[in-house]
Amino acid sequence: MDLPDPHAVETPGSARDRAAAERRDAILEAAKAVFLEEGYELASMDRIAERAGTTKRTVYDRMGPKEALFEAVVERVCANVKRELPGPDDLPADPRVGLAEAAARTFRYMISPNCVGLIRLVGAEAARRPRAVATLREAYAVGETKFRAYLDACVAAGSLRPHDTALSARLFCDVVSHAASHRALLGEDPTDETARRATAAVAELLLDRWGA
Structure with a gap:
């Protein structure tokens, strides 16, 4: 693979592109912080611009109106969700280890x-921002697909018996998401030991039922 030339001179165009990308990142990070702290309705473009260290005009020029900025923030966070949730390339091949690790990592992230x-x-914005809901739903689906791919790899390797891996993946993801973030939404302590044990139990059930 070719390595970058350490003596290469950055052109004005590439410098502008890099500066524009950095400015966009700063705006998105600022908007994420303000939206999470204040909600959509109370978040102002002035506050976001101040947090990003730029002007409101720049925020509008780069990102468009508040609704477009909100959707961009949701897409950015969901991209992190899809990247962080574990799949076959991230977990031990042995399901006796991998299932427990998948449960722990998913719970910790959720x-x-x-x-x-x-x-x-x-x-809070579901009725008014269906595109944001669709983006979040797709992130959940990607996480479920990644976990199913891990189960499929274990079946192919003979370390799990053949079964309906789509159903197992749905059960796993539903239990973990409810034990973690959904309970936190209701004011429960998401680090409660019972929640952790419930998350681990679903991995144990899958192994007990389908272990080779």
């Missing part, structure tokens, strides 16, 4: 402030 905050934020 109780993160960003994840809980995103669900609360999108839920």
Whole structure:
């Protein structure tokens, strides 16, 4: 693979592109923080611009109106969700280890402030912002697909018996999401030991039922 030339001179065009990308990242990070802290209705473009260290005009020029900025923020956080939820390339091949690790990692991510905050934020705007709901739903679907791919890999390797891996993946994801972020939305402590045990139990049930 070719390595970048350390002596290459950055052109004015590439410098402008990099600066524009950095400015967009700063705006999105600022908007995410303000939306999560204040909700959609109370979040102002002035506050977002101030948080990003730029002007409201720049925010509008780069991102469009508040609704477009909100959808961009949801897409950004959901991209992180899809990247962080584990799949076959991230988990041990042995399901006796991998299932427990998948449960622990998924639970840990689902109780993160960003994840809980995103669900609360999108839920509050669900009736008015269906595109944001669709983006979040698609992120959940990707996580479920990644876990099913892990189960399929275990079946192919002979470490799990053949079964309906789509159903197992749905059961796993529904239990973990309810034990973690959904309970947090209702004011329960998401780090409660019972929630952790419930999450681990679904992995144990899958192994007990389908272990080779």
